[in-house]
Amino acid sequence: MEGRIIARGVLAGALGGLLAFVFARIFAEPVISRAIDYESARDEAKASVMHMHMEDGPDIFSRTIQANIGIGVGIIAVGCAMGALFAVVYCVAAPHVARMEPRRLALAIAASMFVGVYLLPYLKYPANPPAIGNPDTIKERGGLYLLMVAISVALVWIAWIAGLTLAPRIGA
Numbered sequence: 001m002e003g004r005i006i007a008r009g010v011l012a013g014a015l016g017g018l019l020a021f022v023f024a025r026i027f028a029e030p031v032i033s034r035a036i037d038y039e040s041a042r043d044e045a046k047a048s049v050m051h052m053h054m055e056d057g058p059d060i061f062s063r064t065i066q067a068n069i070g071i072g073v074g075i076i077a078v079g080c081a082m083g084a085l086f087a088v089v090y091c092v093a094a095p096h097v098a099r100m101e102p103r104r105l106a107l108a109i110a111a112s113m114f115v116g117v118y119l120l121p122y123l124k125y126p127a128n129p130p131a132i133g134n135p136d137t138i139k140e141r142g143g144l145y146l147l148m149v150a151i152s153v154a155l156v157w158i159a160w161i162a163g164l165t166l167a168p169r170i171g172a
Contacts, residue, residue: 025071097164116149
């Protein structure tokens with residue numbers, strides 16, 4: 001039973017990832033390309049004014065690969081992982097919240113995951129794209145963002161535990 005639920009979660013995540021890829025390819029990728037072109041032109045102008053020679057290292061993946069296959073594989077893989085994570089959380093929570101109907105439980109888990117994994121970290125510490133900002137601090141910024149995600153997920157988990165503990169005494 002759990003295996004089927006998790007497989008469905010992965011499939012739903014893959015479908016969501018595919019839709020997100022189509023959206024990103026049509027709407028986000030042109031904006032990213034313009035931002036990269038702007039930054040490259042700005043860096044070249046700055047180097048010419050300061051009489052410096054700018055030398056970029058070799059790209060591991062070309063922009064064409066990044067804009068097509070890379071973004072597709074990345075977004076679909078994240079969708080599969082999120083779908084699997086959702087299904088596992090649902091399988092773990094379902095026996096503990098037997099009084100809640102499955103659809104309401106699924107919606108509550110989805111809303112909780114959205115709040116814990118995305119909304120709270122974004123409100124407190126918005127993700128900064130790697131191409132923007134000081135490249136020397138990318139590890140620090142990435143680590144702080146992941147710490148915010150972990151704290152937010154822990155807070156949502158504590159809220160669930162408190163809610164399940166207090167519901168019999170004070171009502172839903």
